[in-house]
Amino acid sequence: xxxxLLFKILIVVGVFVxxxxxxxxxxxxxxxxxxxxxxxxxxxxxGPFGLLQPLADGVKMFMKEEIIPGQANRALFILGPCLAMxxxxxxxxxxxxxxxxxxxxxxVPFSEYFTFGESKTYIVQAADINIGxxxxxxxxxxxxxxxxxxxxxxxxxxxxxxxxxxxxxMISYELAMGLSMIAVIMMTGSLSVREIVxxxxxxxxxxxxxxxxxIIFLICAFAETNRAPFDLPECETELIGGYHTEYSxxxxxxxxxxxxxxxxxxxxxxxxxxxGGYNFPFMHDLGLSDNAIAxxxxxxxxxxxIFGILFFMWIRWTLPRFRYDQLMKLGWQIxxxxxxxxxxxxxxxxxxxx
Amino acid sequence: xxxxxxxxxxxxxxxxxxxxxxxxxxxxxxxxxxxATHFLGPKRKxxxxxxxxxxxxxxxxxxxTPFSIKYFLVAILxxxxxxxxxxxxxxxxxxxxxxxxxxxxxxxxxxxxxxFLGVVLLGFIYVIKKxxxxxx
Numbered sequence: 244x245x246x247x248l249l250f251k252i253l254i255v256v257g258v259f260v261x262x263x264x265x266x267x268x269x270x271x272x273x274x275x276x277x278x279x280x281x282x283x284x285x286x287x288x289x290g291p292f293g294l295l296q297p298l299a300d301g302v303k304m305f306m307k308e309e310i311i312p313g314q315a316n317r318a319l320f321i322l323g324p325c326l327a328m329x330x331x332x333x334x335x336x337x338x339x340x341x342x343x344x345x346x347x348x349x350x351v352p353f354s355e356y357f358t359f360g361e362s363k364t365y366i367v368q369a370a371d372i373n374i375g376x377x378x379x380x381x382x383x384x385x386x387x388x389x390x391x392x393x394x395x396x397x398x399x400x401x402x403x404x405x406x407x408x409x410x411x412x413m414i415s416y417e418l419a420m421g422l423s424m425i426a427v428i429m430m431t432g433s434l435s436v437r438e439i440v441x442x443x444x445x446x447x448x449x450x451x452x453x454x455x456x457x458i459i460f461l462i463c464a465f466a467e468t469n470r471a472p473f474d475l476p477e478c479e480t481e482l483i484g485g486y487h488t489e490y491s492x493x494x495x496x497x498x499x500x501x502x503x504x505x506x507x508x509x510x511x512x513x514x515x516x517x518x519g520g521y522n523f524p525f526m527h528d529l530g531l532s533d534n535a536i537a538x539x540x541x542x543x544x545x546x547x548x549i550f551g552i553l554f555f556m557w558i559r560w561t562l563p564r565f566r567y568d569q570l571m572k573l574g575w576q577i578x579x580x581x582x583x584x585x586x587x588x589x590x591x592x593x594x595x596x597x
Numbered sequence: 598x599x600x601x602x603x604x605x606x607x608x609x610x611x612x613x614x615x616x617x618x619x620x621x622x623x624x625x626x627x628x629x630x631x632x633a634t635h636f637l638g639p640k641r642k643x644x645x646x647x648x649x650x651x652x653x654x655x656x657x658x659x660x661x662t663p664f665s666i667k668y669f670l671v672a673i674l675x676x677x678x679x680x681x682x683x684x685x686x687x688x689x690x691x692x693x694x695x696x697x698x699x700x701x702x703x704x705x706x707x708x709x710x711x712x713f714l715g716v717v718l719l720g721f722i723y724v725i726k727k728x729x730x731x732x733x
Contacts, residue, residue: 251615259622305630308638313647314659325627332623336616370615377686378616395660399649403660411668414675421682428689488650493634497627568732571671575730579678579721583714586685590692590707597696 247365255369258335266503267297269552276556304496312489316396323393324490324497330386331504337375338511339437341367341521341541344534367541368437375436376424379512380417383467386505387413393498394486405485408475408567415574416466416473422582423459426589427516436512440520445527448519452592455585457517459578464509466574468502471559475567510551511544518547670729681717685710 271286271293278285286293311320344365372378387410394406427449431439443449450457466473477485484490487498514520521540529536565573648656688710696703724730 248614252618255615255618255622259619259626305634305637307634308640309634310642310646312649313644314649321631325631328627329623332626333616333619336619369619370612372612372616397649398660400651400660400662403664407664407668411671414679415671418675418678418682421679425682425685425689428686429692432690432693434686434690483650483652492638493630497630571730571732576725580718583718587711587714590710593693594696594700594703594707597693 250365251369254340254367255336258338258340258369259332262332262335262504262507265507265548265552266500267301269503269506270300270499271297272552273556273559276553277560280557280560301496304493307492309492309494310489312397312399314398315489316398319392319396320489321494323389323391323396324487324494324501325389326392327386327389327501328497328504330382330389331501331508333382334379334505334508335511336369337372337378337436338508338515339366339368339371339440339520340544342533342537343367344537366437367537371435371437373433373435376428376434376439376516379436379508380421380424383505384414384417386501389501390486390498393490397486397489399489401483402486402488405477405482405488408482409469409486412469412473412475412570412574413467415571416463416578419459419574419578419582420463420467422579422586423453423456423463424516426453426456426582426586429586429589429593436515436520440515440522443519443522445522446519446524448517448522450517453517453585453589455581456589457513459582459585460517461513462573462578464513465555465558466570468505468509468555470502470506470555472562472565473570474559474564475570506552506555507548510548510555513551514544514547520544520547667729667732674724674729678717678721684713 274296275285275293277283286296289295289299311317344367390413391406391410394402394409397403427439428434430449430452431442433439433442439449465471469477477487482488487495490498521537521544523540523543526536526540531539649660651657688706692703692706695706
């Protein structure tokens with residue numbers, strides 16, 4: 244039991260550090276991707292290929308002056324970015340990073356120093372709860388409060404407009420997101436992300452059964468993370484910086500960083516729910532031990548996530564921004580009816596083919 | 598499609614323990630960072646710096662003003678439809694299990710939810726036709 248808890252704490256801290264690193268290097272990758280797409284060089288001064296650039300940015304954020312505007316509501320002004328960051332960091336708990344790893348006391352080096360008892364299995368996931376998807380949706384919707392509180396507390400008209408836009412956009416797209424997820428849950432019969440992944444063994448991924456649901460979910464993920472073409476909350480030509488106009492130093496950093504956190508997590512959820520998570524084709528035909536497959540699976544999963552992040556960046560630097568009425572029309576009048584149609588066809592499909 | 602029906606797993610309270618651990622880790626990170634920046638950065642305040650930013654022109658009033666009612670309507674509609682979507686989650690989880698009882702039970706189950714969805718859709722169409730989402 245003690246070792247199990249220690250293992251969980253290790254996983255939680257490890258995953259958090261990994262998320263931080265991926266989010267840090269997403270900022271670097273975003274600049275490099277945009278540079279390549281626009282025929283520029285991108286960051287290349289700090290370290291080889293500009294690899295130290297994210298660290299330099301982080302240090303800069305720490306050393307900047309912290310400004311709280313005179314008219315702002317101080318407590319809420321600080322709470323806003325903290326809440327955004329907190330919710331962004333909490334979602335990673337339910338993501339299954341890998342399959343079961345079996346630890347056998349005879350085969351582990353230095354096993355005489357630990358009291359393992361018999362061989363035990365550990366899952367590479369912080370919390371395997373049976374309401375994983377609901378937990379993720381719940382935490383993500385709390386993220387709206389962070390932006391709304393931050394934008395309102397700034398007492399700046401642009402911040403207020405940006406915050407209202409962001410929150411109405413996020414809640415509108417949450418509907419279609421929830422609906423498109425229902426179709427997957429009908430197929431798997433479980434809300435646990437691990438079970439959803441386990442049912443996509445090998446190459447039996449959900450994307451083959453749910454292409455329309457996947458596209459709806461992907462579009463909603465773009466909107467939820469406030470990224471182009473849905474970056475209206477921070478549309479600089481109209482709203483200066485949107486909800487973080489008044490923010491400086493690490494509080495601004497939290498808002499920007501939370502966006503990259505959310506992008507990483509939504510790519511991880513997409514990879515787990517639609518692209519088989521840690522499963523890969525022919526995984527049982529390689530003749531490897533279960534532990535080896537589990538460890539390869541972790542890297543396969545991370546590869547899928549990184550591919551997803553690069554796809555997000557590709558979309559951001561390709562498509563222009565929506566107009567606000569187009570955004571609302573897409574969310575309410577196209578995606579929600581489409582998601583309902585998808586749900587009905589999934590139900591009929593399960594009844595007919597089963 | 599897999600022939601067997603997924604058996605619902607039951608989570609014990611200790612399964613939620615890692616979430617509390619995660620909360621502590623993230624809270625420590627957020628709190629520590631906010632405190633660190635508070636002490637690290639320089640502090641040179643001036644009247645102009647603490648004013649809200651409005652592109653350098655003179656500031657008119659403050660931001661505690663009314664805004665478009667449309668946003669409020671969107672929020673209310675979200676609450677309405679989100680609750681209806683949440684109703685469908687337990688149904689979706691049990692969909693295959695119901696179907697395994699028999700074709701008739703599964704079909705009944707599906708038709709009942711279709712009727713519910715139809716009612717929701719009627720309300721949805723009413724809202725759209727009413728022009729709630731018309732932005733001019």
